[in-house]
Amino acid sequence: MKVPLLDLKAQYATIKDDVLTAVAEVLDSQVCIGGPKVAELEQKVAAISDCKFAVGVSSGTDALLASLMALNIGPGDEVITTSFTFFATAGSISRTGALPVFVDIDPRTYNLDPSKIEAAITSRTKAIIPVHLYGQMCDMDPIMEVAAKHNLYVIEDAAQAISATYKGRKAGSIGTVGCFSFFPSKNLGGAGDGGMIVTNDPALHERLVAMRSHGSKPKYYHKFVGGNFRLDPLQAAVLLVKLPYLDAWSQARRDNAKYYDSHFSTPNITTPYVDPDCISIYNQYVIRVPRRNELMTHLKQNDIGCEVYYPLPLHLQECFQSLGYRTGSLPEAERAALEVVAIPIYPELDSAQRDQVIATVLSREPLHKSATRVIFE
Numbered sequence: 192m193k194v195p196l197l198d199l200k201a202q203y204a205t206i207k208d209d210v211l212t213a214v215a216e217v218l219d220s221q222v223c224i225g226g227p228k229v230a231e232l233e234q235k236v237a238a239i240s241d242c243k244f245a246v247g248v249s250s251g252t253d254a255l256l257a258s259l260m261a262l263n264i265g266p267g268d269e270v271i272t273t274s275f276t277f278f279a280t281a282g283s284i285s286r287t288g289a290l291p292v293f294v295d296i297d298p299r300t301y302n303l304d305p306s307k308i309e310a311a312i313t314s315r316t317k318a319i320i321p322v323h324l325y326g327q328m329c330d331m332d333p334i335m336e337v338a339a340k341h342n343l344y345v346i347e348d349a350a351q352a353i354s355a356t357y358k359g360r361k362a363g364s365i366g367t368v369g370c371f372s373f374f375p376s377k378n379l380g381g382a383g384d385g386g387m388i389v390t391n392d393p394a395l396h397e398r399l400v401a402m403r404s405h406g407s408k409p410k411y412y413h414k415f416v417g418g419n420f421r422l423d424p425l426q427a428a429v430l431l432v433k434l435p436y437l438d439a440w441s442q443a444r445r446d447n448a449k450y451y452d453s454h455f456s457t458p459n460i461t462t463p464y465v466d467p468d469c470i471s472i473y474n475q476y477v478i479r480v481p482r483r484n485e486l487m488t489h490l491k492q493n494d495i496g497c498e499v500y501y502p503l504p505l506h507l508q509e510c511f512q513s514l515g516y517r518t519g520s521l522p523e524a525e526r527a528a529l530e531v532v533a534i535p536i537y538p539e540l541d542s543a544q545r546d547q548v549i550a551t552v553l554s555r556e557p558l559h560k561s562a563t564r565v566i567f568e
C-alpha cells in the first residue's frame with residue numbers, strides 16, 4: 192500500500208462541488224482583484240486568530256516581507272530568528288537589506304530557544320521573528336519579555352501554525368504581527384500561493400494595506416515603496432470553502448499524532464514533544480532517529496512518503512556564507528537537520544495507512560538497537 196506524505200486529492204474530493212461553485216462565483220463576477228471574497232476571508236481569519244485586523248497577501252513569504260517593510264526594517268538593521276526554518280523567514284529579512292542573525296533552537300520543540308536571544312541583541316537589532324515550526328507555537332512569554340526589554344518588534348512566522356495556541360492565545364495574536372501561509376500543504380491551503388498578516392495595531396494595519404499595493408493611498412499616490420503583494424480572490428474563494436473545516440482537520444492530525452505517539456514508544460525514535468502550554472496543529476509530524484537517512488531509504492522503498500524539514504540549517508546556506516557562521520555555530524539546529532524526518536500525518540489518512548506507516552517504521556527498528564538513545568526530557 193502506498194502512503195503519500197500528503198494527499199491533496201483526498202481532501203479535494205470531500206469539498207470539490209463547493210470549491211467549484213465558489214470559483215465560478217468569482218469568475219462570473221469578474222472581480223479579479225480584491226473584492227468581497229478577500230474581505231470576507233480577512234475578517235474570518237482575523238476572528239479565528241483573535242486579532243482585530245487581517246491583510247490578505249500573495250504568499251507567506253510576502254506576508255513576512257511586507258511586515259518587515261511596513262515596520263521600516265532595512266539596511267543597517269538586524270533581525271533575530273531561528274536557523275531551523277524554511278528559507279523564506281531569513282530570505283525576507285535579507286531582501287529588505289537587513290541582516291538575519293541566527294539563534295539556536297530548543298532541541299525538544301525545534302523552535303527558537305528564548306534563553307539564547309538576549310546574547311544576540313545589538314544596538315542594530317530591530318525585531319525578532321519566532322517561527323512556530325511544524326504547527327507548534329514558540330515559548331512566547333520569554334520572547335515577548337526580551338522584546339519589550341529591548342524595544343523590538345516581534346513578527347510571528349505562523350506560516351505552519353494557523354489556529355495553534357500557546358497558553359490559550361492564538362498564533363499571530365501575541366507579536367506585533369503574525370504571518371500565515373496558504374501554501375497548499377499547510378493546514379489551511381489554497382489552490383496556489385496565498386498568505387495573510389494579522390495584527391491588533393490599527394496604524395500598522397493601514398500601512399500594510401497600502402504596502403500590498405505599492406504603498407499607494409489614495410490610488411496612484413505613493414507615500415512609500417511597497418509591492419504587489421495582493422491575495423487573489425480566486426484563492427480567497429477556495430480558502431473560504433476550506434476554513435470551516437480547519438479545526439476538524441487539525442484535530443484529525445492530532446488524533447493521528449496521538450496514535451503514532453503510542454506506537455513509537457521505542458528508544459530509538461523520539462516522537463514530537465508538545466509543550467503542555469501549547470496545542471499543536473501538527474502541520475508536520477516529525478520524528479527524530481539516529482540513522483535518519485537509512486530510515487528514509489527504507490520508507491521510500493516501501494512507498495511511504497517522507498521528507499526532511501529542513502536538511503541544511505539557514506546559517507550554513509551558501510547565500511549566507513558572508514554572515515560568518517560555520518559548522519558548529521548552532522549545534523542543535525545542525526543536529527536536528529541530520530536526525531529529523533516527517534511522516535504522513537494528513538487528516539484523510541485512514542487507519543490502514545497509519546498502521547502501514549507504523550509497521551514500516553518499526554520494521555527498520557532492529558538496525559537501530561545499538562544506537563544511542565536520543566531523547567530529551
Ligand SMILES: Cc1ncc(COP(=O)(O)O)c(C=O)c1O
Pocket residue numbers: 250251252253276277279280322348350351371372373374384385386
Ligand atoms: C516557516 C515558514 N515561513 C514562511 C513560509 C513561506 O510561505 P509561502 O510558501 O506561502 O511563501 C513557509 C511556507 O512554506 C514556512 O513554512
